[in-house]
Amino acid sequence: MMYGKSSSAVVAALVLSGCQSPEAERVTPPSLAYQPLEKHYVEPGCQRENCSEVKVSSLGFPDAPALSDELQRRLLALAMDMTDTAAVPPQEWDDYAEAFFARADEDSDMLPQFMASEAQMETSVYAQHDGLLVLELTSYVYHAGQAHGLPSTAFMVIDERQSRAVSLDDMLLDGQESAFQQALLQAHRRWMAEMGYDDQYVINWPLSESRNVAPLEDSWVVKFNVYEIAPYAVGQPELFIPLEELEGVAKPRYLGQ
Structure with missing residues (x-):
């Protein structure tokens, strides 16, 4: 009797295994780990009531440093002055802030009546599904004297299975x-x-x-x-x-x- 019960159990297990759908067998890949990254720069030596600022609210990937570098590069390029097509985007947050404040200082000397210059860069999770992580990169840059600031947006699509960014x-x-x-x-x-x-x-x-x-x-x-x-x-x-x-x-x- 014990032998018959064991055989039945084995057969049942095989039948159940064979009846599983492809969806049930599909293994969900682990999500790519990310963490917040915050930077805040204030124009050095500023004595005015309103000083120029650079704010960064982005993400970093502790297990995929190459993705962190790629995200930083894209966000810095997004926040560049679109009127200066010959300018080379900086590779580091500190370098961007230094260049931005250099121009802000010139603008404030010529146009002291205007608001202080500001640059904001942000990364947020736009969507995450089927092993894809879609980030929305945004920037807002205002230089003193402009009628309004310039917002810009770019998507960064990451294949979590391969830990790499993909293009169209x-x-x-x-x-x-x-x-x-x-x-x-x-x-x-x-x-x-x-x-x-x-x-x-x-x-x-x-x-x-x-x-x-x-x-x-x-x-x-x-x-x-x-x-x-x-x-x-x-x-x-x-x-x-x-x-x-x-x-x-x-x-x-x-x-x-």
Whole structure:
């Protein structure tokens, strides 16, 4: 009797094992560990009531220092003066603050009546799913004398399984760049309709190609900076492409499959 019960148990275990779905067998990869990184710089020797500042609120990856360096590089480049195309982005927070304060000092001497210059850089988790960590990098830079500061945004998509950042080219199937741009065009038309814009608007603010893409669980979002496809007052438009429109365009890995 004991032998019969053991045989039945073994058979049952084998049957149950064979009936498990691929989803049940799929092993969820461990999430990439990250921790907050904070920096705050104040213009040295400033005696004014309002002094120029540089603030950083970002993330670091203790187990992936190369990713930490890549994130820092991207965030510093995002906060560069867009009017100075010849400038080389600094590689360290301290170097950025030093260069920023040097210009702020010149601006305050010429334009003492204006607000103090400021630069803010921030990283936040935009989405995390299917072994993907999507970060949103933002910066806001204001120089004394400007009508307003300049906000900028960029996504950084990290494959947690490989501990590396991936680009749009990595996410698209070979030869599907034009198909992606067509899907983006449809998303832009939907956005135009939602905003109530007419054809004249498109003439004044045409859609430009963008590689600033974040894969979400139900769609891809493509985000534009101010002045790219809309006036400053509109902010930073987000266009959404449903996953079904990306079938055969993007790799299944980035469609939650």
